[in-house]
Amino acid sequence: MTTTLTTKTTNPIASTPGLVNTFRSEWIRIWHSSLRYGxxxxxxxxxxxxxYFIYSSLADPTAAAGPPGRTxxxxxxQAGGMIHALGSISTLAGIVVLSLWAIATASDYDSGxxxxxxxAQPxxxxxxxxxxxxxxxxxVLLSAATVFVTSAIARPLARAYEVDTEQWRIDAAVEMASGFFNFLVPVLVWGLIGLMIAVLTRSSGTAIGVGIGWLLVVENLIGITAPDITHLMPGGTLSALAAGGTNDLSWSSALSLTLLYGALAACISLFAFRNRDIVS
Amino acid sequence: MSAITAQGLTRRFGELTAVDNLTFEVPSGGVVGFVGPNGSGKSTTIRVLLGLIEASDGVATVLGEPITHPERFAHRVGALIEAPTFIGSLSAWDNLRSMAALRGLPEQRIHEVLDIVGLAGREKDKASTFSLGMKQRLGIAAALLPDPELLVLDEPTNGLDPAGIVEIRTLLKSLADGRRTVVVSSHLMSEIQAMADDLVVIRFGKLLYSGSLSGLMEDAVEHVIAAPEFSADLPQLIASIESRNWTYTAHGDFLHIEVPAASSADVGRAAHEAGVTLGQLTPRQDNLEDVFLRLTGGTDAELAASRGQQRSPGATP
Incomplete structure (x- = not known):
């Protein structure tokens, strides 16, 4: 459409940058009891x-190796064994974070x-x-809390199931940091995927359904029909990174692919949100 | 300067033209009624003006700024679009704090708007516990946060009981001081008539009238409604009216006679001369709804039938 050209007026009240204002506004809504405690x-x-399941299902606490895939x-x-469970928690945490991001995004549409x-912010x-x-x-706060809980529960569980914790002191800070990073990055990308689906579908229920359906159903079906590419799918890649790399996908490849999925999800979200009409 | 101008504003959704070549001007200051039946395109027009959806064609300005650059006027405009929207699990204070933060406003402003809408003292209550009227007032409080020059309220009395409607009406009239323009969209013509100074009337997305309320009401017709005490006397009463060349329409025993309201004495006299005792004699002037129906030539159903098609242009996809 054509436009009428007029002199641009300055915003006398916008003394702080829009992004900071938006962050503060969003934080008030996110940090409410149900999302926080939930x-x-x-x-x-x-x-x-x-x-608990990992420690209680150890077949032989003294065995050097067990069935493939079994802890x-x-x-x-090993050093870093204190947070070994994070790799297994990652996928469930990803689903939780995907759901939280989808709810936080789509509920803006659901509620109007x-x-x-x-x-207010064009x-x-x-x-x-x-x-x-x-x-x-x-x-980040959720992930930090998860790492804290996982490491805090590890020591009593190790004592109960007679796991030697002598080496946990070796490079503990580095192991914690790398474990936190490997847990956080995939979980953040799960969140971005949830945001993307929510922006596209404008429904928290649909967004969560699509996200979980993809992870639990579609990727498994792809795994049956084309097992060679399963590890390259979002679920496979993010799990590989959370586990610190796998035989199919090295840590660095998993990180690169994870960041690519995250960037794609963010770009699609921003493009769709920027260009679509605002209707409920 | 006009608060809003629109020239040929059009919005299409596929083959449906929801807003059809609207040209109007909203003067600054006072209450402006944006009137039309449900589905007439009011909400779509408001969304286009506020930059929520793009116009398919045409030019419009809000507070002198083109609607293609809503960032230039957003800080001078407050809006309540359709139903008030809040996070129910948050308190009224936190809901407003979130909106104030988005606009970069100090928290002091929240106290001020709560005072204005009469919710001071209830700010710690969760929004979900508020009645519909309180939610509407909270929505208006959120719209007032930037101390806007233009306040746009879409159906602010929707779902309210009569007391709530009067409450909101009084509030809106008080808000429309000389500096501020309050645009109120509603399908309730009686509400608009009670508070508006100017009107924009649309139907099927097309403009029917733009101007002052008093200008439109100049077309209002004065009636005298008369009914005989006994139905059997109706033919004599009709004959007496026809003999005086008065225009009338019959609704059962009730005759709507188009004579100035001051002439009800003449109608009484005519009935007396015909030997008819009147059971009712009421002077009445057309209200906005009557004028609107006369302007459009009938109800929506009648007009849609005459157009040979049924459409709902205000419905957004």
Whole structure:
């Protein structure tokens, strides 16, 4: 359409950058009780539960090796064994974070809040950018809490199941940091995928359904029909990174591919949000 | 300067033209009614003006700025678009704090708007516990946060009981001081008539009228409604009216006679001369709804039938 050219007016109240304002606004909405307690509660629960299953299902605490894919006592006794469970928690955490990001995004459409937000901040890239930053910060806190719970529960479990923890002191800080990184990055990308599906479908229920359906159904079907590419699918790649790399996908390849999936999800989200009409 | 101008504003959804070549001007200051039946394109027009959806064609400005650059006027505009929207699990204060943060406003402003809408003291309550009227007031409070020059409220009295409607009406009239323009969209013509200074009337996405309420009401017709005490006397009453060449329409025993309201004495006299005792004699002036129906030539159903097609242009996909 044609436009009438007029003199641009300055915004006298916008003393702080739009992205900072958007982040602060989004944070108030994210940091409310149901998302906060729901997110931290569910991830802490899974951390404890999966850690317990890993320790309680050790066939032979002294065995050097076990069935393929099964955690052994030797695995847990290594440096970094304190957070070994994070690799197994990662996929469930990914689903939780995907759901949280999808809810935080699609509920703006479900409730109609998106109309008010876009009217108040017409720069949609700023609006979604602020949301992504706020949700990322929330996810960092969730991941830190998960790492903390996992490491905190590891020592009593190791004592109960007679796992030697002598080597856990070796490079503990480095192991914790790398474990945190390998856990956080895939989980963040799961969140971005949830955000992308929510922006496209504008429904939290549909977004969660599509996300979980892809991970649990579609990738498994692809695994049956084309097993050679399963490890390159989002679920396979993110799991590989969380596990610190696998035989099929090295850590560096997994990281590159994970970052590519994250960038793709962010770009698709921003493009769709920038260009589509705001309707409920 | 006009608060809003539109020239040939059009919005199409596929083959459906929801807003059809609208040209109008909203003057600054006062309450402006944006009137039309449900599905007439009011909400779509508001969304186009506020930059939520793009126009298919035409030019429009809000506070002198083109609608293609909403970032230039967003900080001077407050809006309540359709139903008020909040996170129910958050308190009224936190909901407003979130909106104030988005606009870069200090928290002090939240106290001010809560005072204005009469919700001071309820700010710690969760939004989900609010009645519909309180939610509407909270929505208006959110719209007032930037102390806007233009306040756009889409159906602000929807779903309210009569007391709530009066409450919101009084509030809106108080908000429309000389500096601020309040645009109120509604399908409730009686509401708009009670508060608006100017009107933009649309139907099927097309403009029917743009101008002052008093200008439109100049077309209002004065009636006298008369009914005989006994139905059997109706033919004599009709004969007496026809003998005076008065125009009338019959609705059962009730005759709507188009004479100035001051002439009800004449109608009474005519009935008396015909030997008819009247059971009812009521002077009445057309309201906005009557004028609107006269302007459009009938109800939606009648008009749609005459157009040979049924459409709902305001429905957004």
């Amino acid at each position: 997110g931290f509660g569910v991830l802490s629960f899974f951390s404890v539960l999966i850690s 052994t006592a030797a695995d847990l006794e 809040l998106i109309r008010v937000l876009v009217q 720069s949609r890239l700023t609006l979604l950018g602020g949301k992504i930053i706020a949700l990322s910060f929330f996810t």
